[in-house]
Amino acid sequence: MHAEQQTATPVLECRDVERRFGGLVALTGVNLRIERGEIFGLVGPNGSGKTTMTNAITGFFPPQVGSIWLNGREITGMPPHKIAALGVARTFQNLALFNGMSVLDNIMLGRHIHMKPGVVKTALYWWLSRNEEVAHRRKVEEIIDFMQLQSVRDELVDSIPIGLKKRVELARALVAEPIFLVLDEPMAGMNQEEKEYMARFILDARDERGVTVLLIEHHMDVITGICDRMMVLSYGETIGTGIPSEVIKDERVIQAYLGGAHAKH
Numbered sequence: 001m002h003a004e005q006q007t008a009t010p011v012l013e014c015r016d017v018e019r020r021f022g023g024l025v026a027l028t029g030v031n032l033r034i035e036r037g038e039i040f041g042l043v044g045p046n047g048s049g050k051t052t053m054t055n056a057i058t059g060f061f062p063p064q065v066g067s068i069w070l071n072g073r074e075i076t077g078m079p080p081h082k083i084a085a086l087g088v089a090r091t092f093q094n095l096a097l098f099n100g101m102s103v104l105d106n107i108m109l110g111r112h113i114h115m116k117p118g119v120v121k122t123a124l125y126w127w128l129s130r131n132e133e134v135a136h137r138r139k140v141e142e143i144i145d146f147m148q149l150q151s152v153r154d155e156l157v158d159s160i161p162i163g164l165k166k167r168v169e170l171a172r173a174l175v176a177e178p179i180f181l182v183l184d185e186p187m188a189g190m191n192q193e194e195k196e197y198m199a200r201f202i203l204d205a206r207d208e209r210g211v212t213v214l215l216i217e218h219h220m221d222v223i224t225g226i227c228d229r230m231m232v233l234s235y236g237e238t239i240g241t242g243i244p245s246e247v248i249k250d251e252r253v254i255q256a257y258l259g260g261a262h263a264k265h
């Protein structure tokens with residue numbers, strides 16, 4: 001999808017977002033519009049505000065100024081679990097898996113937003129709960145197949161390599177059946193082959209599961225390879241937005257980021 005295919009209601013819209021931490025302005029005047037089915041890249045040097053942006057969108061650190069909209073509904077200031085329940089899933093820059101638990105159980109945790117709580121219900125309507133559990137398990141198995149994790153499904157998550165751990169994180173996000181997926185450096189620490197696999201899974205998540213993606217990534221080859229559009233942050237401000245092949249030629253972007261020590265290929 002390209003910019004000219006804009007839909008009436010974007011999946012995600014940020015209007016004039018500002019986030020401060022004490023005296024530090026981590027984001028200011030950030031406007032962002034992500035259309036349905038886009039893979040949107042967010043790049044910038046270390047400390048430019050990328051993770052702050054994901055934390056603002058997912059409700060962990062709401063903006064103090066501006067607003068955030070999901071499918072036309074304002075979500076500014078909602079707690080993270082409510083935003084998750086509206087269809088936003090994320091993976092974290094530093095792995096957030098539960099060591100000591102299997103790959104399967106880690107992925108199963110991603111279903112919690114679809115599980116109905118209540119001991120009473122479980123006790124009185126055990127048969128209904130069982131049906132529900134079967135449905136959750138079916139979804140989890142579907143995603144394990146989709147992410148090609150069958151061979152490690154029963155392994156402890158601590159015992160598998162980093163490339164597979166990142167895949168488990170993506171699987172856990174996908175079992176939540178999100179409409180919008182925020183990926184914070186999903187390829188960090190990966191070798192070339194693992195990066196290519198991950199890029200393929202992200203494309204398939206969009207193409208086969210209809211997920212719209214915000215992708216934070218330092219590797220510019222990944223951004224230019226799979227993103228429809230991108231935005232560049234520098235010191236909390238937007239310095240470029242558009243189609244990757246054009247944005248990477250912008251002099252300001254080259255100065256702030258691509259020509260700097262942070263660019264990785």
Ligand SMILES: Nc1ncnc2c1ncn2[C@@H]1O[C@H](COP(=O)(O)OP(=O)(O)OP(=O)(O)O)[C@@H](O)[C@H]1O
Binds near residue numbers: 047050051
């Ligand atoms: N919880 C916080 N408390 C205080 N300062 C914070 C907090 N989170 C982020 N910051 C500051 O906000 C600025 C932006 O940080 P952020 O982590 O969003 O950058 P980033 O672009 O994601 O960097 P990196 O590529 O290193 O992950 C930095 O100066 C950082 O120190």
